[in-house]
Amino acid sequence: MGVELLTFILFACLLTLLATGIPIAFAIGGVAVVFAISFWGLDHIYILASASYSNLQDLNLVAIPLFVLMGWILQKSGIAEDLFDAMHVWMGNLKGGLAMGTILISAIFAAICGELVAAVFTISAIALGPMLRRGYDKHLAVGSVMAGALLGLIIPPSIEIIIYSSVTGESVGRMYLGALGPGLLLAFLYILYIGIICHLRPGLGPPAQELTTISWRMRLLKLKGVIAPLILLLVIVGGIYSGIVTPMEASALGATGAFICAAIYRRLTWKVVKEAVFFTLRITSMIAWLLIALGCFTSVYSGLGALQLAQKIAEAIPGGGWGLIIATQVAIILFGMFLDDFAVIMIFAPIFVTAVKAVGIDSLWYGVLFLINMQVAFLTPPYGFCVICMRVAVADEFDISILDIYRAALPFIMLQIICLILIMVFQPLTTFIPRLIIQ
16 A cells, blocks of 8 residues: 555544544544554554654753743633733723734733643734724724734743754744744734724724823833733743753743742732642643654655655645745644644644655745744634634623634734735845854
8 A cells, every 4th residue: 555545544534533522642643553553563663752742852842831820820810811911901002902912912922821722822812802882893902912822832941942942853943043034023013003004994993982081100100010921031032042941941031030929919829829730730741742642644654755854845846945835834724724833833833844855945944934834724714713712702791603703813913914925025034043043
């Protein structure tokens, strides 16, 4: 049986299991075990255990639970809500100011939160209500929340970047450096769009009249809740980019700093710690099981000839490197409409990166394209992961239908595609900072 037919059967079985609702890790691992026994027999099953163990040996993975813990401490202690309160006071009197501020604060919170689902639910609960109560167009408000939450996939310290680097062999530090420029560019495009559309059509994002007369003393007082977490984020990101600390060391600083921030604001209660630790354990365990399953899957697929197939496909796709990039981007959108962020990265990143390296494409540049394209997939109707999360988040509290969410996502999808095109055309947007700092 040829590797092409084996690949079709392997992924057909995997997608069939996923469609039944089986947890992703068990679906991936189960398919790997069945194929390993079928082709190699029980005598070689130890290979899967060895591959799973080696997949968990990357020291950079230690940063995941620490960054997740940092985000949950800040969220459960109410510091995330303080960030949005300050944004309302400082930017609410501008046309579209609340939506633009939501993009800024969402980017910060989503990056430190560590989980897309938590980011969508938290940001919608804190920011969506104030925008709708002040007469904002519901499509603009919903779109701002979803786009802001998705920025956490690419703006450091992103958990997705750590996982992507782990499964592809890319340096976490280089990925952080390469993703910074495109992440900021994407946030800038969102804010620019909101500013222009609200200037042309003020009814979409009217200024909050009650905030036009607010005193400077009150504005400065609101900054008290922002200073500590912003300093923490600057220390983490600045330490990573300056080379003073590694991403793993930065995660330890972040987790410790989150506890200190909560203690400074006198919110470090047993309940906060217990809930934060519980959610951290849940997310970390899920990621660990996915990594174990992926170790089994990649070892089996590689043994069946995946690397050779990836090289053949890369060489056979018309259009050379650009044809391969476009083909894999389309595949990410299609599969990203049905899978969550961790699954998309763990299943497809190793295969696609192997293919692009075979034709000499810069793997760092491609990695940033991969992550931004995941954002396009998660906003794409009808089954985009972020779209579904948003529907659940607003189902009981707001009069927002699934069609409203689809409509809200469209302009931000276009902005993401514009960002992708800019990065494809101007490759130094991704590679300039890594080359400057590393050299």
